[in-house]
Every structure is written in structure tokens, then in C-alpha cells.
Amino acid sequence: MSWQIINGATTITFPLAPQTVVDTPPIVDSAFKVTSGQSVVVSEGLDVRVLSLTGFFFVDGQNKAYLDTTFVNPLLSLNRQSVTLSSPTSRYNGTWMLSIKSFTEKAEGTLQRYMYSIDLKQGAAIVVL
Secondary structure, eight states: OOOEEEETTEEEEOSSOOSEEEEEOOEEEEEEOOTTSSOEEEEEEEOOEEEEEEEEEOOTTOOHHHHIIIIIHHHHHTTTSEEEEEOSSGGGOEEEEEEEEEEEEEEETTEEEEEEEEEEEEOSOOOOO
């Protein structure tokens, strides 16, 4: 199974798995010092869960126009939108808000690829204004 980002009729299937996946647990803790000894830790509840993906889009034999049309432009059109993520690891599956951090064009000889860095954010609700 591959990584997919879906919104309505738009489905973007990643040709390669992300190189890095960082799942930031949504815990907010704080602490305060007590004069008589150790600090007290206070759990303030859940914060926004952030899933950060970095990797690259490359398809053997395809040019930059193909990568733009198939991956980059569709993802840019979904930036700051609610999307469904489907991944090989079911714990990441669900509804997220897509936040694109960067696309970097790379050319090595005749090979074209795009490096990407995206965040997917998950909370109790997603409101897009």
C-alpha cells in the first residue's frame, strides 16, 4: 500500500514513500517549582498532532511537467484544506489539514525531482475559513 492524500475527486498517490515521517505527540505539559522539593508537572491536555513528511517525487522516465501535473500542482491546490490520509501504517490514516512547507526542484543531469516538506495537522476539528 502506498501513501495517498485524498480530497473529493482528487487523489495524489506518492510514487515513493516519504524519507522521513515525524509524528509529534499532541501533549502539552508544563511544570512549576515547589519550594519544598521537586517540581510539579501539570498536563494541560491534548494539543494539535502534527505529522511531518519529507521526501521527493520522482518517476523514472518522466519530466518536470509530469511531476508538476501529477503531484505538485494538486498538492498546492489542497494546501490548508482538510484531506484524508491513507498510509501503509494505519495509525496515520484519518482526516488532517494539509500544510505545505516547501517544494524544492532538483535536477541531476536529465533526472528531475521535487523535494517536499509537508505537515499534516490533526485536532478535535478542522475549520477552514
